[in-house]
């Protein structure tokens with residue numbers, strides 16, 4: 001029998017709602033916070049969130065609230081399920097209600113442009129040490145639409161404090177939702193963020209009418225540049241072969257559920273970025289993360305041809321087909337060069 005906890009879920013979008021269902025299934029009490037009154041009223045009256053996860057009925061353990069105080073006051077654990085760009089806006093609003101040290105979990109996938117911070121670093125900056133026991137990240141190949149149908153899903157948790165990561169593993173794990181641990185916090189966060197860039201590119205390739213060869217090329221060479229940057233930032237290269245690397249790349253580049261893939265698909269079909277984002281109505285993290293990754297590639301002097309091609313399409317008005325042509329016309333290179341360099345930097349003195 002699981003130890004029953006009280007959890008504050010901050011963010012009643014697709015992911016916060018699906019994860020609330022997992023926690024409710026495990027018998028934990030969830031106070032699901034959102035600012036949209038209509039949305040929260042529906043969660044409490046019909047146990048549904050038709051705005052973000054139509055057709056799904058939430059367990060009785062999940063109670064919606066528009067009050068951060070109500071969500072947080074009884075909670076042992078606070079889960080942040082909001083877009084990266086909302087972190088610095090929402091966290092300060094929570095702080096007045098945190099009276100003792102809590103475990104903080106984030107489930108978001110992004111890097112902040114400008115500061116180039118990972119989300120756990122933003123949280124370290126925004127949440128005073130006196131209020132936090134730990135910061136844990138949960139990431140991996142997990143579309144909310146499938147998690148809420150209780151389809152088999154695997155994810156990974158990581159933290160600087162692995163005993164706290166294990167506590168979060170116990171909180172979420174059940175027979176539909178298998179949770180692994182990985183001590184490589186940098187790799188887990190970087191993989192989750194960068195895969196969204198490659199997923200936008202995969203959508204563009206599909207929108208342009210390219211086939212499976214192009215998709216396989218993007219996934220494989222995308223993984224190479226994710227690992228190249230991540231390793232320079234301190235990640236373990238092996239993490240990119242795991243759930244939060246190749247696993248999340250596969251699911252996001254190949255699924256119609258992915259907002260990043262869908263946004264890319266519309267771009268590939270010739271729609272303008274603004275129109276795409278307007279139509280999506282949900283967060284497309286890969287757009288801002290492309291800006292951050294482009295800055296990181298310059299900061300660390302790491303070659304990231306796919307990321308930089310997307311940067312030019314999104315922010316410099318380059319035509320998508322022309323961007324593909326330039327990628328294909330790059331100078332000849334050795335496929336294994338990255339791997340050799342990574343291994344050399346990590347393991348060869």
Ligand SMILES: NC(=O)C1=CN([C@@H]2O[C@H](COP(=O)(O)OP(=O)(O)OC[C@H]3O[C@@H](n4cnc5c(N)ncnc54)[C@H](OP(=O)(O)O)[C@@H]3O)[C@@H](O)[C@H]2O)C=CC1
Nearest residue numbers: 012013014015016036081082083086108109143144282283
């Ligand atoms: N959806 C998925 O399958 C998965 C998503 N993720 C990650 O989870 C994070 C959240 O994504 P997801 O739930 O899908 O996004 P959605 O777009 O579905 O929902 C976003 C939620 O955040 C709220 N929100 C947005 N901005 C603010 C703000 N400034 N202040 C307060 N609330 C805000 C929205 O509220 P409102 O409705 O009122 O606008 C909404 O409840 C992202 O980083 C995503 O990459 C990770 C794994 C899977």
Ligand SMILES: O=C(CO)COP(=O)(O)O
Nearest residue numbers: 140141142143258259260
């Ligand atoms: O991260 C996700 C699946 O693991 C969700 O991806 P999208 O944000 O592209 O929908």
